[in-house]
Amino acid sequence: MNRPVPQHAQAMRRHFHEAAARRGFSVAPAQEAAVERLARMAAELARPAWTFPRPPRDLYVWGPVGRGKSWLVDTFYEGLPTGRKRRLHFHDFFRRLHDGVNRPGTRHDGQSAVDSALDELIGDSRVLVFDEFHAHDAGDAMLIARLFRTLLDRRITLVTTSNYPPAGLMPDPLYHHLFEPTIQLIEERMDVLDVTGPVDFRRVEAPAAADGGRRFATGLCLPPGGTGLEALGLTAPEPAEATPVQAHLRELPARAVRGDVVWFAFDALCEAATGVPDYLALAERFPTLVLDGVPPLAEASADGRQRFANLVDVACDRDIRLVLIGADPLTALPADQALTRDLDRTASRLAMLQRTNRARTSP
Numbered sequence: 001m002n003r004p005v006p007q008h009a010q011a012m013r014r015h016f017h018e019a020a021a022r023r024g025f026s027v028a029p030a031q032e033a034a035v036e037r038l039a040r041m042a043a044e045l046a047r048p049a050w051t052f053p054r055p056p057r058d059l060y061v062w063g064p065v066g067r068g069k070s071w072l073v074d075t076f077y078e079g080l081p082t083g084r085k086r087r088l089h090f091h092d093f094f095r096r097l098h099d100g101v102n103r104p105g106t107r108h109d110g111q112s113a114v115d116s117a118l119d120e121l122i123g124d125s126r127v128l129v130f131d132e133f134h135a136h137d138a139g140d141a142m143l144i145a146r147l148f149r150t151l152l153d154r155r156i157t158l159v160t161t162s163n164y165p166p167a168g169l170m171p172d173p174l175y176h177h178l179f180e181p182t183i184q185l186i187e188e189r190m191d192v193l194d195v196t197g198p199v200d201f202r203r204v205e206a207p208a209a210a211d212g213g214r215r216f217a218t219g220l221c222l223p224p225g226g227t228g229l230e231a232l233g234l235t236a237p238e239p240a241e242a243t244p245v246q247a248h249l250r251e252l253p254a255r256a257v258r259g260d261v262v263w264f265a266f267d268a269l270c271e272a273a274t275g276v277p278d279y280l281a282l283a284e285r286f287p288t289l290v291l292d293g294v295p296p297l298a299e300a301s302a303d304g305r306q307r308f309a310n311l312v313d314v315a316c317d318r319d320i321r322l323v324l325i326g327a328d329p330l331t332a333l334p335a336d337q338a339l340t341r342d343l344d345r346t347a348s349r350l351a352m353l354q355r356t357n358r359a360r361t362s363p
């Protein structure tokens, strides 16, 4: 048995309640079980590793969008005293894994390139927080299976969040069977906790502090023409300001770069062959990204919609300010039709920008 250190559980509980109070909210009833479970985990982790008969049980937190899952695991992460911890976002995990595998000089004998890239990502951590876990294709399935095996072998504790219950991962029936062994492993090895509160917190009016000073929460959705831009100290770019911008392994045509603001047309960023690594590279360099010419997503191509959804995910996780100019992207989207994967995630994140709009325009 892992005998936990009780004062660490108490300290973690307090940390959660104080973190919530600083933002002007309180831990919601649907979050309480997760707070308790994470407090217990903190107490188990407080024991020196050599006294561990086995690592604490892993935790899989899932639920609909905007229920405060990332807040829970980020707050846990922040409150953990150990330095031997890592937090990875799904998109970042794959980018760094691919970069590691493709780095010049990496050996490509069978799986060893993946293993050494994983080694580098995990380092000497005892806890890995993996936010927004999902799987959509055969490549994901292989890499995630590998990650799980590595964590098991190394006795590393995994805490994940997801919008899917384990059995719903890899929803595509074409690939689902490829993921079944990993689903089984998750169900055997992880405690599964459902955080399904009644509301998406991004959609309710909240005190400014609720966003914890996050830059993403200061983003905006503006109408065509960009009325309201001047309040951000911005004006539309002149044609002469067009410039290539280095993204991941390629340059992309920006409408302008002004200090720490980069400005793109929707078509140049979402209807061209760009990808998540490009958005991550831009987010690392520019704290503000303006995207104009945003169409109703129903009019964009399927790839364009998916890229836009990924861009919004990256902006939210990397906490950059996103200013969207154009149509409300989600108008006219048939509610019953899955036009892109995980579009409810995009809608929830955009609701946060629209909340900023309302706060700015209300007296």
Ligand SMILES: Nc1ncnc2c1ncn2[C@@H]1O[C@H](COP(=O)(O)OP(=O)(O)OP(=O)(O)O)[C@@H](O)[C@H]1O
Residues within 6 Å of the ligand: 023, 025, 026, 027, 028, 031, 063, 064, 065, 066, 067, 068, 069, 070, 071, 072, 132, 161, 162, 163, 201, 202, 206, 210, 211, 212, 345, 348
């Ligand atoms: N108990 C709460 N009361 C009010 N707001 C909260 C509460 N918990 C978290 N929040 C806020 O709600 C917003 C959404 O939380 P978070 O990003 O953690 O949701 P999520 O469940 O991870 O959503 P997604 O599945 O879309 O990633 C954040 O701004 C967060 O600070």
Ligand SMILES: [Mg+2]
Residues within 6 Å of the ligand: 069, 070, 071, 131, 132, 161
């Ligand atoms: Mg989240």
